[in-house]
Amino acid sequence: xxxxxxxxxxxxxxxxxxxxxxxEADEKSIEAANLIREAxxxxxxxxxxxxxxxxxxxKNIKLSPSRLRELQRIAEAxxxxxxxxxxxxxxxxxxxxxxxxxKSAPLRNGGGSLEETVEVEDDRQSLIEWARVAPLNQVxxxxxxxxxxxxxETVSDSGQPAGPSAT
Numbered sequence: 019x020x021x022x023x024x025x026x027x028x029x030x031x032x033x034x035x036x037x038x039x040x041x042e043a044d045e046k047s048i049e050a051a052n053l054i055r056e057a058x059x060x061x062x063x064x065x066x067x068x069x070x071x072x073x074x075x076x077k078n079i080k081l082s083p084s085r086l087r088e089l090q091r092i093a094e095a096x097x098x099x100x101x102x103x104x105x106x107x108x109x110x111x112x113x114x115x116x117x118x119x120x121k122s123a124p125l126r127n128g129g130g131s132l133e134e135t136v137e138v139e140d141d142r143q144s145l146i147e148w149a150r151v152a153p154l155n156q157v158x159x160x161x162x163x164x165x166x167x168x169x170x171e172t173v174s175d176s177g178q179p180a181g182p183s184a185t
Contacts, residue, residue, distance in 0.1 A: 032057045033078040051092035087151050
């Protein structure tokens with residue numbers, strides 16, 4: 019399924035093809051996923067110099083990090099077509115939930131707007147999805163940052179920061 023010329027193409031050409039294929043039909047999405055697999059193998063083998071796959075991909079493949087992760091999951095799947103269909107189903111359900119929440123989301127404490135409430139939930143879902151696929155050390159660093167931030171934001175009645183980790 020992978021083009022035989024892939025191994026002789028530059029990584030820059032592979033990155034451009036990945037973007038182009040990722041925005042086309044199913045067959046092209048699967049081809050983009052296969053190109054990602056090949057590019058990753060080459061970057062990890064040192065073809066791009068001293069750079070990690072994640073850094074190289076974010077810098078050279080002009081797709082959102084979430085789309086890049088989707089394509090990587092397709093590339094790693096035993097049956098890429100089934101994985102593509104699974105991702106579409108998940109996206110459809112997410113859109114349906116989003117639309118339902120937008121219709122019926124109550125405004126909390128009379129503050130904010132309906133759009134802000136829905137955006138917070140969307141951000142929460144995006145963060146959860148990121149945490150499922152992100153390297154554990156990045157998730158741990160993010161959680162530590164959030165805990166510090168939460169502690170710094172919690173202030174007692176006396177105006178003093180609550181908790182030992184607040185600054």
